[in-house]
Amino acid sequence: MASSSYSYSSTISSTLPLSFTSNKHTNIISFPSSSSSSSFSSALRWKMISFNYSNLLYAKTSLTTNQLIQTQRSDFKENDQITPPSSKLVLLLGASGGVGQLVAAALLQRNVKSRLILRDPEKATALFGKQDEEKFQVYKADTRNKDDLDPSIFEGVTHVICCTGTTAFPSKRWDDNNTPERVDWVGVKNVVSALPSTVKRVVLVSSIGVTKSNELPWSIMNLFGVLKYKKMGEDFLRSSGLPFTIIRPGRLTDGPYTSYDLNTLLKATAGQRRAVLIGQGDKLVGEASRIVVAEACIQALDLEITENQVYEISSVEGEGPGNEAQKWQELFQGAHSQ
Numbered sequence: 001m002a003s004s005s006y007s008y009s010s011t012i013s014s015t016l017p018l019s020f021t022s023n024k025h026t027n028i029i030s031f032p033s034s035s036s037s038s039s040f041s042s043a044l045r046w047k048m049i050s051f052n053y054s055n056l057l058y059a060k061t062s063l064t065t066n067q068l069i070q071t072q073r074s075d076f077k078e079n080d081q082i083t084p085p086s087s088k089l090v091l092l093l094g095a096s097g098g099v100g101q102l103v104a105a106a107l108l109q110r111n112v113k114s115r116l117i118l119r120d121p122e123k124a125t126a127l128f129g130k131q132d133e134e135k136f137q138v139y140k141a142d143t144r145n146k147d148d149l150d151p152s153i154f155e156g157v158t159h160v161i162c163c164t165g166t167t168a169f170p171s172k173r174w175d176d177n178n179t180p181e182r183v184d185w186v187g188v189k190n191v192v193s194a195l196p197s198t199v200k201r202v203v204l205v206s207s208i209g210v211t212k213s214n215e216l217p218w219s220i221m222n223l224f225g226v227l228k229y230k231k232m233g234e235d236f237l238r239s240s241g242l243p244f245t246i247i248r249p250g251r252l253t254d255g256p257y258t259s260y261d262l263n264t265l266l267k268a269t270a271g272q273r274r275a276v277l278i279g280q281g282d283k284l285v286g287e288a289s290r291i292v293v294a295e296a297c298i299q300a301l302d303l304e305i306t307e308n309q310v311y312e313i314s315s316v317e318g319e320g321p322g323n324e325a326q327k328w329q330e331l332f333q334g335a336h337s338q
Contacts, residue, residue: 085135086112089156090301093143093191094163096123098252099205102294103161104128106323108136110298117141117153143187144177149194159301160202162191168226180226188233192240201243201307203297206230208248208312211282234310245300246310249288253315275318278335284312292320299328306332 090107094100095116107114108131115137116124124138141148143164166183167173188204195202209218213227221227237244276292277284292315300306303325311332321327 086110088112088158088301090114091154091157091160092116092163093161093187094165094205096120096127097163097165098290099249099294099297100163101127102290103163103297106294106298111135113137115139115153115157117143143191144182146190146194149190151194154194154196157196158198158200160191160195160199161205161297161301162188162203163205163297164188165205166226168221169224180224180229183229184226185229185232189236192237192242195240195242197242199242201245201301202237202240203245203247203300204234204237205293205297206234206246206248208250208282208284208314210234210248238308243307245306245308247293247296247300248282248310248312249293250284250286250312250314251288252290252293253287254289254291274320275316276320276331277314277316278331279312280310280335282312284314286314286316288313289315295321295323296328299323299325300332303329303332305329305336309336311335 090112092100092104092107092114093116095104096118104114104116105128108128113135117139118124119140119142121138121140124136128136139153141150141153143149164183164187166178166180168180192202207227207230209221210227210231212218213222213231218227234246237246274289274292276296277286278296293313296311296313309332321331
């Protein structure tokens with residue numbers, strides 16, 4: 001088993017993860033008592049500085065919509081001048097969710113053409129402002145309904161990032177049959193079935209614990225089947241023949257928790273929780289910053305090492321990799337060698 005030359009100090013506990021008992025942020029990463037923490041000491045951790053992260057700024061109610069849009073236009077005009085356009089066309093599902101918002105914002109900033117599928121297209125304007133329709137395309141469709149997925153939606157698509165999801169336990173988000181079965185299983189199956197064979201990579205955001213849904217504490221999370229249905233979605237993608245990368249984050253932390261403006265998304269920060277832990281074999285537990293997960297999805301699109309691989313991801317206090325591909329390559333490679 002290879003070990004890393006990178007060192008890091010963190011608090012290790014042999015108790016069950018605090019993320020299952022508290023909604024508050026914690027800097028403690030907990031491992032089951034039967035696991036050795038030494039296997040995680042080799043994980044590479046780098047400073048997360050992507051998306052021009054600075055201070056976390058929330059949209060102030062005193063700002064009008066027009067002011068926000070003008071700010072966004074100004075920012076992206078500057079970015080377009082310094083970032084060459086990409087040849088990719090990334091199909092993004094779940095762009096109105098926490099991870100999806102950050103992925104969409106990052107693609108825009110990097111001048112990567114993206115195509116969003118949303119049940120309510122008006123959300124795209126509310127979240128990201130008015131954008132160049134050639135570079136930022138929005139289609140109305142519901143992944144839970146395969147008849148909505150017209151072949152024209154997938155024309156020219158080179159890469160896919162799927163961040164769809166719902167709550168693990170019954171909530172208002174389950175209204176209109178928005179359950180784990182319909183979102184994490186039926187929706188994923190419908191999309192994967194509709195994708196052309198020319199797609200270069202499908203990145204699916206799943207969850208840690210999907211292979212342990214009958215074990216504590218995962219069995220609690222799976223009371224209403226969320227882990228079971230996520231695993232079914234994973235398995236369908238893996239058997240599809242399409243090149244894939246599956247990202248299994250821990251309990252998601254950090255904003256956005258609601259709809260913020262695009263300028264705010266680009267300045268989001270994970271605070272001190274910038275270190276990245278990547279593992280395989282469904283052994284990691286703990287929490288994962290949405291910012292870290294979003295960056296992992298984008299990096300996985302192009303790194304050959306991530307093709308047809310499944311990774312668990314967590315984040316803790318410390319330094320992280322930013323958006324530098326070489327450092328992420330080493331992170332993913334480190335997971336393979338554990």
